[in-house]
Amino acid sequence: MSSCGPAYQAPPVEKRWTALSKASIPQLQRGYVVHQEKCAKCHPYLNPANYGEADLIGDIMPAMSRKSKLDAADSAAVLAYVLAARKIPVPEPQR
Numbered sequence: 001m002s003s004c005g006p007a008y009q010a011p012p013v014e015k016r017w018t019a020l021s022k023a024s025i026p027q028l029q030r031g032y033v034v035h036q037e038k039c040a041k042c043h044p045y046l047n048p049a050n051y052g053e054a055d056l057i058g059d060i061m062p063a064m065s066r067k068s069k070l071d072a073a074d075s076a077a078v079l080a081y082v083l084a085a086r087k088i089p090v091p092e093p094q095r
């Protein structure tokens with residue numbers, strides 16, 4: 001799969017992500033969908049690998065969940081998604 005857009009798109013969840021997260025695949029998948037529907041309203045996908053795990057858990061994701069008006073279950077799903085996504089390799093930028 002390839003994309004023509006310059007922006008790094010949120011990576012879709014794959015089965016191998018069970019090795020990256022204690023969350024279930026359905027929960028990670030929910031996090032992906034919520035991310036696409038809510039987070040993308042304000043800014044493009046920001047690679048979570050550029051942020052520390054402790055900052056994401058303690059600071060960034062609580063703030064972004066409030067901005068997105070997520071309920072507790074959706075916040076937990078997006079947090080699990082983001083923490084798993086930050087462990088996968090980032091595609092090279094397209095030239």
Ligand code: HEC
Nearest residue numbers: 035038039040041042043046051060064065067068078082
């Ligand atoms: C209402 C608009 C809005 C929504 C919705 C939103 N963001 Fe943001 N986001 C911002 C703004 C503005 C900033 C930069 C300033 C700040 O940190 O508040 C930002 C910054 C960030 C950063 C960088 C933080 C940093 O310290 O540099 C990340 C990562 C991020 N957002 C992820 C998300 C995720 C994941 C979601 C969905 C849960 C989300 N955002 C939803 C507006 C939004």
